[in-house]
Amino acid sequence: MAFDRVADDYDRMRGGIERGREAAARLVADLTPGPVLEVGTGTGIVAAGLSELGHRVYGVDLSPQMLSRAHSRLGGRVAVADAQSLPFPDGAFANVVFVHVLHLVADMPTALREAVRVLTPDGRLLAAHGDPAADPDELVAVLDRLGELHPPRPDTPERLDAAARKAGLLPVGHDFAPDYERATSPRQLLESLERRLPPFLWNVDDDTWARVVEPALAELRALPDQDRPRPQQWRVHHSVYRKP
Helix, strand or coil, X not given: CHHHHHHHHHHHHHCHHXXXXXXXXXXXXXXXXXXXXXXXXXXXXXXXXXXXXXXXXXEEECXXXXXXXXXXXXXXXXXXXXXXXXXXXXXXXXXXXEECCCCCCCCHHHHHHHHXXXXXXXXXXXXXXXXEXXXXXXXHHHHHHCHHXXXXXXXXXXXXXXXXXXXXXXXXXXXEEEEEEEEECHHHHHHHHHCCCCHHXXXXXXXXXXXXXXXXXXXXXXXXXXXXXXXXXXXEEEEXXXXX
């Protein structure tokens, strides 16, 4: 499993439990009473944040190594499972949550249909999805340089809406709003890129690395104050749907 390779570094490089709490605080107002399933829970930071806010949260993920970290936060309420084949009975959850994971599942429409299956009537599906965006700065400029390496996203607002309708979901709301803050130094971003921690770098060939990635790394290395964090506020698409 590809995410096994980054499990040891994931929290440190992605903001850890504090980012999970920020994401949970953004989601919690749209939850309906009842148990929550987070699909693609990873190390469990969002699920732990929701648990701290009083919700009973379960998590599934394909990566055993990521889930070993989630287990320390959620106990036995985690399982290795595919979003397209959830190991739960029909109507088991009042809420299903996808946080920056729909672009990674092999078949988003199938994952949505499976989420609908395990939702109770009037249950909610919440998704943080699509390309996040931050105001321009010197680090964002480096990431923009790497934009051509990103595969096309299946989870744009338009594509997600279309797939949700076909799965039988009704729209409740959508916004593109501040979601989390991150303070990253050039050295931290450089380490992340050099180690190919972002998924879009995992399969980059040597020629493309030399043509696209190396100039971006050189730009990072040339920045002043390598250890000074640059604060950023990232905006994210949030969509909420209801099962009739």
